[in-house]
Amino acid sequence: MSLFYVSDCILRDSLAMDATPVVARERVSRQMAMHEEQYTDLKPFRIFIGSWNVNGQSASVSLGEYWLASDPTPPDIYAIGFQELDLSKEAFLFNETPREEEWLQACVHGLHPNATYVKIKLVRLIGMMLIVFIKKELEEYVTNVAAETVGTGVLGKMGNKGGVSVRFDFHNTSICFVNCHLAAHVEEFERRNQDYHDICNRMVFNQFKPPKFIKDHDQIYWFGDLNYRLTDLSTDSVIKLLEAKEYHLLLQHDQLKIQHNAMKVFVGFNEGEIRHKPTYKYDPGTDNWDSSEKNRPPAWCDRVLWRGGPMKLIQYRSHPKLKISDHKPVSALFDASIKVVDSIKYRKLYENVMKKLDYLENEFLPQVAVDKMEISFGSLSFRDCVTEFLTIANTGQVPVKFEFIKKPNHDSYCKEWLQIKPYTRMLMPGEKLDVELEVCVDIISASKLNAGIEKLYDILVLHLDGGKDLFITVSGTYKRSCFGCSINALTRMKLPVREISDQMFQDLQQNKNLEDYPQCWSIPKELWILVDQIFKFGMLQEDLFQQTGLHSEFQCIRDTLDSQFTEKLSGSVHSIAEALLLFLEALAEPVVPFNFYHRALESSNNFILCKQIISEINESHRHVFYHLIAFMRELLTHSNYNKLEQKLLATVFGEVMLRQSPEDQKSKTISVAAKQSTERKKQAFIHHFLINDFDV
Amino acid sequence: MANSVSGGQGGGGGGPYNYSYIFKYIIIGDMGVGKSCLLHQFTEKKFMADCPHTIGVEFGTRIIEVCGQKIKLQIWDTAGQERFRAVTRSYYRGAAGALMVYDITRRSTYNHLSSWLTDARNLTNPNTVIYLIGNKSDLEAQRDVTYDEAKMFAEENGLMFIEASAKTGENVEEAFLETAKKIYQNIQDGSLDLNAAESGVQHKPASGAAGGQLPHRLGGGDSGGNKSDCAC
Numbered sequence: 001m002s003l004f005y006v007s008d009c010i011l012r013d014s015l016a017m018d019a020t021p022v023v024a025r026e027r028v029s030r031q032m033a034m035h036e037e038q039y040t041d042l043k044p045f046r047i048f049i050g051s052w053n054v055n056g057q058s059a060s061v062s063l064g065e066y067w068l069a070s071d072p073t074p075p076d077i078y079a080i081g082f083q084e085l086d087l088s089k090e091a092f093l094f095n096e097t098p099r100e101e102e103w104l105q106a107c108v109h110g111l112h113p114n115a116t117y118v119k120i121k122l123v124r125l126i127g128m129m130l131i132v133f134i135k136k137e138l139e140e141y142v143t144n145v146a147a148e149t150v151g152t153g154v155l156g157k158m159g160n161k162g163g164v165s166v167r168f169d170f171h172n173t174s175i176c177f178v179n180c181h182l183a184a185h186v187e188e189f190e191r192r193n194q195d196y197h198d199i200c201n202r203m204v205f206n207q208f209k210p211p212k213f214i215k216d217h218d219q220i221y222w223f224g225d226l227n228y229r230l231t232d233l234s235t236d237s238v239i240k241l242l243e244a245k246e247y248h249l250l251l252q253h254d255q256l257k258i259q260h261n262a263m264k265v266f267v268g269f270n271e272g273e274i275r276h277k278p279t280y281k282y283d284p285g286t287d288n289w290d291s292s293e294k295n296r297p298p299a300w301c302d303r304v305l306w307r308g309g310p311m312k313l314i315q316y317r318s319h320p321k322l323k324i325s326d327h328k329p330v331s332a333l334f335d336a337s338i339k340v341v342d343s344i345k346y347r348k349l350y351e352n353v354m355k356k357l358d359y360l361e362n363e364f365l366p367q368v369a370v371d372k373m374e375i376s377f378g379s380l381s382f383r384d385c386v387t388e389f390l391t392i393a394n395t396g397q398v399p400v401k402f403e404f405i406k407k408p409n410h411d412s413y414c415k416e417w418l419q420i421k422p423y424t425r426m427l428m429p430g431e432k433l434d435v436e437l438e439v440c441v442d443i444i445s446a447s448k449l450n451a452g453i454e455k456l457y458d459i460l461v462l463h464l465d466g467g468k469d470l471f472i473t474v475s476g477t478y479k480r481s482c483f484g485c486s487i488n489a490l491t492r493m494k495l496p497v498r499e500i501s502d503q504m505f506q507d508l509q510q511n512k513n514l515e516d517y518p519q520c521w522s523i524p525k526e527l528w529i530l531v532d533q534i535f536k537f538g539m540l541q542e543d544l545f546q547q548t549g550l551h552s553e554f555q556c557i558r559d560t561l562d563s564q565f566t567e568k569l570s571g572s573v574h575s576i577a578e579a580l581l582l583f584l585e586a587l588a589e590p591v592v593p594f595n596f597y598h599r600a601l602e603s604s605n606n607f608i609l610c611k612q613i614i615s616e617i618n619e620s621h622r623h624v625f626y627h628l629i630a631f632m633r634e635l636l637t638h639s640n641y642n643k644l645e646q647k648l649l650a651t652v653f654g655e656v657m658l659r660q661s662p663e664d665q666k667s668k669t670i671s672v673a674a675k676q677s678t679e680r681k682k683q684a685f686i687h688h689f690l691i692n693d694f695d696v
Numbered sequence: 697m698a699n700s701v702s703g704g705q706g707g708g709g710g711g712p713y714n715y716s717y718i719f720k721y722i723i724i725g726d727m728g729v730g731k732s733c734l735l736h737q738f739t740e741k742k743f744m745a746d747c748p749h750t751i752g753v754e755f756g757t758r759i760i761e762v763c764g765q766k767i768k769l770q771i772w773d774t775a776g777q778e779r780f781r782a783v784t785r786s787y788y789r790g791a792a793g794a795l796m797v798y799d800i801t802r803r804s805t806y807n808h809l810s811s812w813l814t815d816a817r818n819l820t821n822p823n824t825v826i827y828l829i830g831n832k833s834d835l836e837a838q839r840d841v842t843y844d845e846a847k848m849f850a851e852e853n854g855l856m857f858i859e860a861s862a863k864t865g866e867n868v869e870e871a872f873l874e875t876a877k878k879i880y881q882n883i884q885d886g887s888l889d890l891n892a893a894e895s896g897v898q899h900k901p902a903s904g905a906a907g908g909q910l911p912h913r914l915g916g917g918d919s920g921g922n923k924s925d926c927a928c
Contacts, residue, residue: 355741358758362739365755373751408786459783462752470752471780 039346040172042310042337045138048075049304051179052322052329053225055284056087056127059102063110066321067329074112075333078133079166081179083225084325085127092126092160100124107131121166123147126159128224130179132166143169146212150202152183152195163199163224167217172339176217178203180224189255192227193265219308219336222269225327226303228256230278235297238278239289242298247274254300269305272316272332279318279328287320304332311336366467367396368427377439377476380456382483382558382586383551385440390472392435392462394427401426401465415458417445418474439476444662446484447588451509480505481562482526486588490524491620492517498562509588522623526561529569530580531631538573539634540641545652549575554582584628584656591624592685593617594661601658604681607688626696628653629689636690646690647683654682715759715766718898719879720790721872724812725797726805727776730831733862734797735773738872743863750775753787762876769876781815788819792888792896793827793875798846800830800859801838806846813853823888824896825878829871830859 050068068078086097104122111117117133120142124130128149134142145168153160163180180199183191205212214220230238230253241250251257251274259265278298281290290296304316315333322329371391380386394400403424404413414420421436439456441449448454456476463469482490482497489508493500507513521528538544553571557579560569569576584591592600596613603609614625632649635642670678723731732754736744739756754773759766772791774784788794794816798805809828816826828850830841843859850857856874860867882888883897890899 354759358739361757365757407783459780461783468753468755471775471783473779 036172036339039349040339040341043171043340044312044335045077045170045338046073046075046314047077047079047221047311047334047336049177049221049223049332049334050078050080050329051083051223051225051302051304051331052081053083053181053280053302053325053327054103055084055325055327056099057284057324058099059106061106061322061324063106063322064113067319067331068107068110069112070319070331071112071315071333074115074135076135076138077170078107078111078117078131079177079179079221079223080107080131080133081164081177081224082129083127083179083181085124085129087127092158095124095126095159097126100129103129104131107133120168121145121147123149123164123166125149125151125162125164128159128162128164128179128181130164130166130177132168132177134170138170141171144208146205146207148203148205150199152198161195163195163203165199165203165214167205167212170338172341173219173336174212174217175219175336176214176221178214178220178222178224180222180226182225182227184227186229186231189228189231189259192255193259196265217308218339219306219311220269221304221306221334222266223302223304223330223332225301226256227301228254228259228303229299229301230297231255231258233297235289235295238297242277251300256300256303266305269307270313271303271305272313274300274316276316276318276330277320277328279330281326282323282328284326285323287323290326302327302330304330306332306334309337364398365396366398366400366464367394368400368402368462368464368470369393369395370462370470370472372472373470374473374475375437377456377474379477379479380439380441381479381555381562382441382446382481383554383582385438386476387436387438389434389436391432392427393432394429396467397429399426399428400467403463403465405461405463405469407459407461414460414474415445415454417441417449417454417456418458420460437474439474441478443484443582443586446481446586447486449478450480450484450505451588452506453510479562481558482524483558483583483586484588485509485524486511487524487591487620487624488514488589488618490526491519491521493525494520496526496561496563496565519620523620523627524624525565527580527583527624527627529561529565530576530583531627533569533576534573534580535631535634538577539638541573541577542641542643544573544635544642544644545577545581545649547574549578554579581652581656584653585659589621590659591621591628591657592659593621594659594664597658597660597664600685601678601681604684604688607692607694610685610688611694625657628657629686632686632690646687650683650685650687650690651679654684654686655679658682658685715768716899717765717767717880717883719767719769719792719876720896721769721771721793721795721875722788722791723771723773723795723797724784724788724816725776726799726802726808726812727778729776729797729799729802729805730862731776731795731797732773734795734829734831734860734868734871735771737862737865737868738771741865743865749777751777751780753784758872760873760876762873762880765880767876767880769872771872785815785819788816790896791820791824792879793825794820795827795829795871795875796855797829797831798841799832800841800846801832801835803840806830806841809849813855821895823882825875825882826853826855827871827875827878828855828857830857831862833859833866834861834864 048068068080082103085103086099091097111133116136118136118139120132120134122129122131147166149159149162149164151159151162153162161181161183163178165176165178167174167176178199182195200214203214230250233253238250278300280299280301281296282288283291289298312335313332314335315331318328318330320328375388375390377386377388392402401424404420406413413423417439419438425433427433445454449456456478458474460472460474461469462472480497485497486509488511492508497505504517508517549572553575557569557571557575560566596617600613603613614622632653635644635649636646639645723735725731727749732747732750733744735754735756736742739758750773752775756771756773757769759768772787774787796809796812796816798809828846830846847857856878858867858871860871862868879888879897883890888895888897890897
């Protein structure tokens with residue numbers, strides 16, 4: 001169906017232009033309005049238009065038989081206009097008249113007896129009144145009823161002349177009725193033209209946005225005492241032609257026909273063929289032409305015109321049997337085609353379009369494909385780094401911004417052992433990107449992994465902006481290591497860490513059931529081996545602790561320490577020296593425990609206080625401390641060869657033996673000056689023990 | 697005067713594509729009960745055979761009509777696997793409706809409902825409408841959970857309940873629409889405070905930009921079949 005094609009294109013276009021789906025939907029709604037014919041059927045309804053200038057008479061006659069109900073079939077809608085309803089001063093000055101109710105009742109009683117009607121609206125301006133009735137069962141299809149009046153009389157605005165109008169929507173067709181009384185007198189035809197234009201310009205239904213004018217309606221019925229006369233003919237000659245039924249000849253002199261043909265007035269309107277006698281001017285109570293002094297020539301003052309459609313004129317006539325006025329009433333009967341919404345067609349169309357729109361909106365959600373939902377990093381230990389790639393491809397129809405997002409109660413979008421590069425990026429449709437995920441077990445995560453409070457397992461949330469989330473599972477196996485263990489745990493392990501039971505390892509890391517695991521070493525065996533290796537093979541080595549080792553040698557040293565107690569570690573002295581420092585740095589609790597850290601710094605200018613602190617710390621820590629001090633002092637005895645100085649050793653070892661707890665570090669940002677001062681204090685603390693004699 | 701329908705040629709109200717509210721839904725329940733298929737059936741009116749397990753949270757949207765109001769549903773379909781539970785819990789927040797799904801042919805999925813319900817109650821606001829759906833009603837021969845016991849469970853816990861089939865589409869529309877209707881009633885009677893941060897409902901005042909050009913009667917909801925299912 002063409003509609004779907006249209007809406008589809010529009011949606012795609014607007015999405016391509018980065019419009020939101022909502023905007024797209026609104027655009028489609030306008031399109032749908034233009035395709036009204038696809039869901040409406042034209043159905044005929046009969047409309048009765050009546051008009052009568054009653055010359056101020058009271059409603060003393062029955063209107064049914066000879067006017068409103070003179071046809072066999074009851075019309076669906078009545079629009080009945082009156083002019084000169086009341087010619088009194090009160091009516092003119094105060095717009096109040098008892099005639100309104102009188103004539104309304106006369107109409108109500110005169111409506112076709114074979115149907116029940118309800119009044120939609122009554123509007124009156126002094127002598128001009130318009131009443132619209134509809135069959136009761138059709139009332140529910142009438143909406144947006146409004147009425148307005150325009151005066152064009154004295155001063156161009158008084159209401160003795162002008163028009164009154166009622167508009168509404170019937171099913172899906174907008175209808176406007178205008179009842180008017182234009183300027184009088186034969187020579188005033190241009191004034192009448194002007195009145196018409198004034199009514200067109202000033203009849204505004206302001207309650208609508210944008211405001212509606214008469215011209216804005218599908219169907220317009222314009223009627224009333226238009227007051228156009230016959231020109232250039234004497235009363236006698238008119239009457240003679242009328243008796244000969246030469247209406248055609250007479251109408252050539254009709255001002256309305258002349259002005260209409262000259263496009264001066266009622267442009268676009270139609271009028272039915274006139275086959276009835278002029279409706280003006282009679283001696284009231286008779287069918288006789290005006291016999292007064294003025295002896296006015298007869299004229300078709302009272303007319304019905306229409307515009308729009310489609311519609312068919314059934315009748316256009318006068319009703320001479322109603323004689324109380326100097327005018328005869330007229331009526332026109334139409335079969336008007338009204339746009340009736342086919343509820344089944346409309347629903348189907350509506351639902352199809354909605355479905356299509358929903359489908360498109362879902363289709364235009366960001367979409368990506370990833371090459372895997374689970375990423376395994378294999379087996380890792382302390383200081384190992386493994387990189388894997390995740391390919392993200394934009395498989396949707398719109399640009400996608402992806403981002404790895406934080407889960408609630410998490411500080412970061414991933415664990416500290418993982419790095420994602422890039423963690424967010426815009427991808428164009430069809431574009432692909434390899435995201436790098438790198439796992440590194442550093443000092444901070446090693447102790448948590450050893451303790452079992454952290455695992456190499458996480459679910460990453462890959463979020464598409466404005467769309468779905470994907471869960472990417474990352475995992476690896478952590479091979480436990482003496483690096484990242486505590487001194488307390490290591491001194492209770494008789495065997496290398498990978499040889500002991502999981503239960504024991506977990507318990508020791510979490511300081512649980514310690515009574516089951518007696519201490520079997522005074523200092524960690526791994527530490528002893530590292531120191532011993534340097535003692536044996538590196539005492540004379542220059543640049544010790546200053547040159548970095550090889551990573552592969554470190555891995556080898558680590559694995560050896562974790563799996564066997566050996567007499568000889570492979571690798572260079574520098575690698576062993578670095579491993580020693582890493583071992584100390586990775587200790588779950590530093591040699592000088594966290595809770596002594598601040599006191600140690602404060603006491604760093606006083607050797608007595610420093611010694612006091614060491615005497616208070618846990619025994620195994622104290623053993624490690626003095627073991628390291630003894631080792632450093634021994635190194636210094638060879639300073640001729642290894643060129644080591646007290647201050648350098650004190651700095652290097654101070655940094656790893658005195659550490660602030662991670663929680664403590666998080667809370668403060670430290671200035672460079674404060675950092676340097678801290679480093680000096682750490683150095684000073686160790687330095688005391690290198691230069692002074694003391695008893696262990 | 698039968699002028700109760702807003703919009704139409706007079707302008708003012710919106711056309712059929714302007715919605716007044718956005719409701720957030722979540723779909724929860726064990727793995728393999730058919731959550732994604734229900735969503736797919738609802739948004740695409742099609743059954744998705746061989747639907748892969750959802751690893752993450754899928755997102756779907758559809759505009760519906762409740763009591764003459766157009767409402768945009770934003771539906772979050774969560775992964776059912778137990779290992780994702782901790783992560784999916786974070787999606788409950790701010791849901792106006794929760795569709796809790798089990799599989800009538802697998803009792804274990806029914807037995808786990810109380811755990812899902814606990815999460816739903818703890819993690820959403822007190823007015824969140826929880827709708828229990830027994831999916832796969834087309835597989836009558838393999839039924840493992842009776843309608844009556846599930847109905848009783850629902851009543852005991854104050855849940856709305858329906859058996860549905862994502863495969864045939866039976867009752868799928870009803871479950872989503874009745875949830876929306878209940879939420880809308882909660883808004884109407886004031887029990888759901890739209891200003892509350894986690895109501896799960898956003899009000900979108902009608903712009904009127906596209907109003908006035910569409911047939912009002914049918915868009916307004918008083919056409920044929922749609923009227924009867926609206927009691928408010």
